[in-house]
Amino acid sequence: MRGGVDRRLCEEFSPGYYGICTVGGMLSAGTTHLAITPFDVLKVNMQVNPIKYNSISSGFSTLWREQGPSSLWRGWSGKFFGYGIQGGCKFGLYEYFKRLYSNVLVNDNRTFIFFLSSASAQVFADVALCPFEAIKVRVQTQPHFAKGLADGFPKLYATEGIAGFYKGLFPLWGRNLPFSMVMFSTFEHSVDIMYKNIIQRKKEDCSRVQQIGVTCLAGYAAGAVGSVISNPADVIVSAFYNKKAETVLQAVKNIGLANLFTRSLPVRITIVGPLVTLQWFLYDTIKVLSGLPTSGGFSRRLEKEAAAANLSG
Template sequence: MALEDSRRSSALPSFLYKSKGFKAPAPAPALVPAAEPRINGGGGGALQSSRFLIPSPDESKKIAMYSPEFYAACTVGGILSCGLTHTAVTPLDMVKCNMQIDPAKYRSIGSGFGVLYKEAGPKGLFKGWVPTLFGYSAQGAFKFGLYEFFKKYYSDLAGEENAYKYKTFIYLAGSASAEFFADIALCPMEAVKVRVQTKPGFANGLLDGLPKITRAEGVPGLYRGLVPLWGRQIPYTMMKFACFEATVEALYKYVIPKPKDECSKVEQLGVSFGGGYIAGIFCAIVSHPADNLVSFLNNTKDATIGQAVKSMGPVALFTRGLPLRIVMIGTLTGAQWGIYDAFKVFVGLPTSGGVSKAPEQLTTPLPLPSA
């Protein structure tokens, strides 16, 4: 298959999103018509189609898959997904960050909430919500929008057959590529958020916290935690997307008693939330040591990663604040996939994931040449 042809077609997502009995909406070029069949195996081989149309489930919306409108919708869905959920769990994040920085004072989840409430009242539990909202909205835009882009891009590069065979590697590569850029967008707001939440009296929020860091350390001060942020978020996002895709596929295959295209949108969104929650548990475990490092480095001036590891110790690095983070990230990830897919359904796009099918084959034998 020529490279330029493969870029216009869909490889991996065609068998993830294909629905039954679809008739392509006009104009046909928006969804790419089927190409001429190709022949495998010479005489007597099977006739195989090399193109698949990817429909939107709501034809009245007519957003073509992998069009600029599609990527714009995924970007907006990512903004809503990550921005709203991270802001909603700010109290949990406050307790988690303070448990990582001062475990003697914040000994447990319950006592941590009690200390924060006693010292700052209800408002204190939401300290840092503005940089959280801005930072994670920017991250979500890149995370989800670029994941959809890179997933298709790598699928097209691999070719239809390899994209199906190595689909998990496609998910991992696409999510890692997307998160690399997403963390660059997130890092400045994360630096402000952590210091506002864990350094009493440092700043009230974004408006005074951001200029305070830049005056003292310059713009590089906002990116001191970028490397550990990559170390936390890239494995987290790889697990988040690959585990979600595999979990949703397994749920439709082994748990849900009917095919995805026969499920209602409410049922499909329930699967998205469940798959996201399960993925979130694994995300929290994989990324937790780096999360501890991010909190330590953003709270301790001029500290290095080696000093942070030595100061915390290996056990604390992997376990301090982990139970709370599992609850927080599981809920967060489930809600994110639910919001993201709800927005996709709202604009007329299919929900994410589903039963993966090998490229379709027509078993009609080729006619033998006449004598």
């Protein structure tokens, strides 16, 4: 069978379609972020205390020895629920904005549409994520702060109010907006390159297995490139939440410009590459099982809509 399953649960760009994309984003992001919680715990501690946690192997050993094996799963609830909600917003809204901007900005190139669509989606996604991230980072780096979301939310609200939940919103945007823009654009162009130059067939003429394979390869490329671009802001976010700095300039001064790009980068690439690959795999598997085409590029329907909008304009 080629191009998907025989029956579709809904048509492309219908409310049901965006609902499936949102649910797919929630499940793919929530489960994958939950799975890599131990690496995330190490990454955050390496950013906050690079002298003590100076490598992947020694960092895990130190955490295990001083805080026990359970410390590696600290903050799991923030990862699962926070990034699940963020993923739902990010993937679902990206699909919506991609269609919207394709019909409005008919004369603009695709890269600009990918950038604008992903940035628009990420703004909303990070607003939803920020309170969960505020609790997660504190739980992972301050062992006596709270056990998880249930006691972390009321404690943070009691000490810092609503503002405490959104202290890291701008650094979060600084980290995730470039990552999302680069990640989605790299993914989209990687998919096009593989179909045109490697497989040399249209997506619709390929089997579901081939389509999912293209998704995974494009997903890994997108994750690796995005992690390098967004690493400085990720380091600053951890510094903010652990009161190592109060402003971006202070964080840059304390950490050092070169360290912003290199601190915890190996462990972050180790996390992000496979993480993004698995997210795209799960997300597109859910779409295929729903009878929808896999992600990447402009579908035939979107091409026709853009062409019609161009003619009417």
